[in-house]
Amino acid sequence: MGKLVFATRDLTFQFAGARTATIRDVDLSISRGELVGIVGPNGSGKTTLLRLLLGTIVPDTGSVMAFGHPASQWKRRDLARRVGVVTQSEEPAFPLRVRQAVTLGRYAHLGPFEALGAVDRDAVAAALTRADAIHLADRWTATLSGGEWQRVRVARALAQEPEVLVLDEPTANLDLRHEMELFELVTDLVRHGMTGLIVSHHVNLVARFVDRIVVMHEGRIAAAGQPNDVLTLEVLERVFAWPLEIVRWDDVPQFVPKRKSSVR
Amino acid sequence: MIRWSALGIAAFAALAIGVLVGPAHLPPGTVWHAVLGRGDDVTVAIVRDLRIPRAVLAFSVGGSLAVTGAVLQALVRNPLADPYLLGLSGGAGLGAVGAIALGLSGTWALPAAAAFGALGAIILVYRLAIVAGAVLDTRILLLGGVVVSAFTSAIVGAIMALSPAEQLRNALLWLLGGFDGASWLTLTVFAAYAVFPLALLYRASRQLDLLSLGEEPAAYLGADVEPLKRLLYVMASVLTAAAVAVSGIIGFVGLVVPHAIRMLWGHTHRALLPAAFLLGGSLLAGADALARTVFAPLTLPVGVVTAVIGVPVFAVLVRRWAS
Numbered sequence: 001m002g003k004l005v006f007a008t009r010d011l012t013f014q015f016a017g018a019r020t021a022t023i024r025d026v027d028l029s030i031s032r033g034e035l036v037g038i039v040g041p042n043g044s045g046k047t048t049l050l051r052l053l054l055g056t057i058v059p060d061t062g063s064v065m066a067f068g069h070p071a072s073q074w075k076r077r078d079l080a081r082r083v084g085v086v087t088q089s090e091e092p093a094f095p096l097r098v099r100q101a102v103t104l105g106r107y108a109h110l111g112p113f114e115a116l117g118a119v120d121r122d123a124v125a126a127a128l129t130r131a132d133a134i135h136l137a138d139r140w141t142a143t144l145s146g147g148e149w150q151r152v153r154v155a156r157a158l159a160q161e162p163e164v165l166v167l168d169e170p171t172a173n174l175d176l177r178h179e180m181e182l183f184e185l186v187t188d189l190v191r192h193g194m195t196g197l198i199v200s201h202h203v204n205l206v207a208r209f210v211d212r213i214v215v216m217h218e219g220r221i222a223a224a225g226q227p228n229d230v231l232t233l234e235v236l237e238r239v240f241a242w243p244l245e246i247v248r249w250d251d252v253p254q255f256v257p258k259r260k261s262s263v264r
Numbered sequence: 265m266i267r268w269s270a271l272g273i274a275a276f277a278a279l280a281i282g283v284l285v286g287p288a289h290l291p292p293g294t295v296w297h298a299v300l301g302r303g304d305d306v307t308v309a310i311v312r313d314l315r316i317p318r319a320v321l322a323f324s325v326g327g328s329l330a331v332t333g334a335v336l337q338a339l340v341r342n343p344l345a346d347p348y349l350l351g352l353s354g355g356a357g358l359g360a361v362g363a364i365a366l367g368l369s370g371t372w373a374l375p376a377a378a379a380f381g382a383l384g385a386i387i388l389v390y391r392l393a394i395v396a397g398a399v400l401d402t403r404i405l406l407l408g409g410v411v412v413s414a415f416t417s418a419i420v421g422a423i424m425a426l427s428p429a430e431q432l433r434n435a436l437l438w439l440l441g442g443f444d445g446a447s448w449l450t451l452t453v454f455a456a457y458a459v460f461p462l463a464l465l466y467r468a469s470r471q472l473d474l475l476s477l478g479e480e481p482a483a484y485l486g487a488d489v490e491p492l493k494r495l496l497y498v499m500a501s502v503l504t505a506a507a508v509a510v511s512g513i514i515g516f517v518g519l520v521v522p523h524a525i526r527m528l529w530g531h532t533h534r535a536l537l538p539a540a541f542l543l544g545g546s547l548l549a550g551a552d553a554l555a556r557t558v559f560a561p562l563t564l565p566v567g568v569v570t571a572v573i574g575v576p577v578f579a580v581l582v583r584r585w586a587s
Contacts, residue, residue: 056483080486087484093341093476094531104473108486112467160485 005164005195006030006053006071010062013052022048023059024219032163035187035196037206040216041240046199047088049216050168053197054085080108084157086150088168092141098152099137102128105159124159131155131185147178154185164195171202183209203240204254207231215239227252267528271542275323278546281553282319283311287560318446319549321454322566325443325507326517326548327541328458332500332507333518334525334540335465338472338533339496340402343526346519347504350405350497351412353515355385356508357439358416364435365423374438375445379509385412386501400493440565441512443552450510457506461499462541468496469533476531514567517544520578527581547574 011026023045030036038046051057052064055071064071067082084105092101105127106120128134133151136144144152150170157165165186171179179202187209190196200206206213207227215223215230217239223230231253233246245256284295288310297303298311329347336345359381363373392408395401424432471492474482483489507514521544522536529539551569558564 054484056480076483076488077486080484083484085481085484087478087480090478090481092478093338094343094526096531100530100532104477104485107470107474110470112470156485 003032004029004065005032005034005067006197007065008052008059008062011049011052011059011064012061013048013057013059020219021060022219023052026062026219026221028214028221028224030195030197032195033190033193034212035190035210036198036212036214037210038197038199038214038216039201039203039206040222041201044216044239045219046201046216047168048219050166050197050199054083054166055079077108080160080162082162083164083166084160084162085166086153086157086168086170088172090153095140095142097137098133098139098141098144099124099128101141101152102133102137102156102159105156108160123161127155127158128152130158130189132181146173147175150174150178150182154182158189162194164197165189166197166199168199169201170198171200171205179205203231203236207252207254208250231255268539271539271546274546275542278549278553279319279323282322282549283315285553285557286310286315287556313448314446317448317451318443318552321446321451321510322443322552323545323549324451324454324458325511325514326521326551327545328462328503328507329514329518329548330521330525330540330544331462331465331537332503334522334533334536335472335496335500336518337522338476339493339500340406341476341478342406343523344519345406346515347500347507348513348515348518350409350501351385351389351416352382352409352501352504352508353513354413354416354420355388356382356505356513357420359384360439360512361420361423361432361435364431365427374435375509378439378512379505381416382505382508383501385416386505388412390497390501399490400497402493405497437565438512441514441567442555442563442565443511444563445510454506454510458503461503464495464499465503466537468492469537472496472533472537473531511566514548514570516567516570516574517548520574521547524578524581 007029008026011023012021013023014021026049038049040046048057052059053066053071055064055066055074058072066074066079102124103116103120106116106123109120110116125134128137131151131154133148133155136148136152141149141152150173167186170182174182183205186196186198198206198210210227212225213227213230214221215235222239223235233244236255237244243258245258247254247256283299284292290307290310294303294307295311298308299316301308301312332347333345336347336349337343356378359377359379360374362381363377368377389405389408389412393401393405395404471487474485474487475489475492479489522540525536525539525543529535547570548566551573552566555564555566555569
């Protein structure tokens with residue numbers, strides 16, 4: 001099964017001191033070339049699942065495989081050449097120029113004393129161009145808007161030249177246009193051979209872009225499959241605990257939360 | 265290139281001044297001859313056995329403290345970190361004062377006691393900051409440093425209150441820092457402890473860039489964060505303890521030099537660390553030259569000089585940088 005990027009079996013994880021498990025009995029496989037969305041309300045375990053997949057935390061029971069090896073046993077350097085991650089938030093302790101920040105994406109390709117080469121500079125320039133951030137190259141990261149900073153972080157992940165791009169709530173602070181641009185970019189990258197994994201609570205947006213959607217609820221997978229098969233009123237009202245109306249757009253279900261006054 | 269040349273010139277000038285000036289007034293020509301081993305025995309001894317090792321030691325200690333400060337700032341992701349933040353100075357002080365109160369004597373008793381005190385504090389803070397069995401929590405590292413410092417200074421206070429004041433003057437003067445004990449031997453001892461940590465820290469300079477982004481992004485960019493944090497903490501601690509052993513507690517260099525370099529050079533550690541070493545070394549070698557000439561034959565604590573010169577310069581830098 002060389003086509004599997006991530007595969008979990010009976011995955012359970014509980015934070016030390018927590019009363020209940022954050023992740024329960026999760027079985028999930030992600031294949032090469034897929035664009036998968038993980039959705040669910042706040043606290044449903046999306047980010048924890050992501051950390052388990054990426055090996056930064058270790059499951060209590062069950063297994064997580066990344067590219068056929070236990071995720072937590074990967075050397076971070078080796079994994080970083082295959083998986084680029086844009087985390088939920090990030091505050092650099094010290095100011096950097098955008099180009100420097102994106103160049104940090106080359107770390108996993110460089111020996112400890114190796115100087116940056118033409119290959120690295122080209123990769124950085126290509127990543128900046130791809131993420132539509134090349135015009136920001138000489139700016140200080142602290143002066144960027146939320147949308148610009150997010151694009152720079154995507155560019156940094158692309159500079160890693162990964163096979164898989166993982167984004168955790170990538171559009172949380174973005175306005176409508178930047179949000180759409182980011183999803184379009186990721187879709188386009190996947191069309192060109194990348195594997196994509198997006199965690200978000202924007203069910204509607206994710207449903208319009210991904211091949212497969214995974215709905216998380218209280219640490220379990222509540223539903224998984226093609227958006228059209230999975231996203232039913234019954235599932236989403238239960239998961240998000242709010243009355244919804246279903247409409248169709250772009251041939252996928254979209255959900256409109258109802259006002260309290262309109263609920264009988 | 266201009267900046268590196270300027271730093272090189274500053275380093276050379278500081279070392280040259282360190283060798284040229286001193287309580288014994290020797291003309292530059294005589295000093296130069298003495299460096300080459302020519303001239304009368306006393307002059308050659310002053311220059312070769314006192315001034316050169318002292319200047320080089322001051323330079324190496326200054327450079328090491330500056331590198332340590334830069335590394336700790338990235339480790340705890342706080343630009344206010346300095347080598348003594350982590351309880352080290354408190355532990356060193358307790359060791360030195362304790363040694364004197366116990367009546368230990370001998371050339372190496374004080375430095376050794378201070379180094380042991382520093383290491384004890386380091387181990388204590390480290391133990392406090394290891395949470396959940398394996399994770400080095402840098403926030404607790406900071407708090408632990410503050411807590412251990414407070415505790416050791418309380419004990420130092422108790423010892424001082426109960427001891428004859430005269431006995432403790434030595435310990436206090438020694439703690440204020442200086443290079444009166446410098447010799448080829450102290451220089452060799454310091455170098456033996458400093459070279460390895462300096463090399464390892466330089467080797468980790470790209471990982472320091474990653475760590476400055478936060479631990480999670482650093483891991484996803486390819487840094488093995490937990491081993492990295494331990495390496496940085498242990499190596500920074502060894503460097504600082506070695507510096508304390510040969511020169512007491514010299515403040516300011518480890519905080520301000522990395523800052524100045526960050527402002528002028530940016531935050532890329534591959535350039536920042538060597539630049540901080542050169543500037544820290546120049547500052548301390550120059551300050552030591554001043555410390556032993558301004559009120560000659562009396563010697564000022566070198567930490568006083570670094571602060572008196574460095575603070576105004578730093579204030580100007582901050583103003584320029586802010587605008």
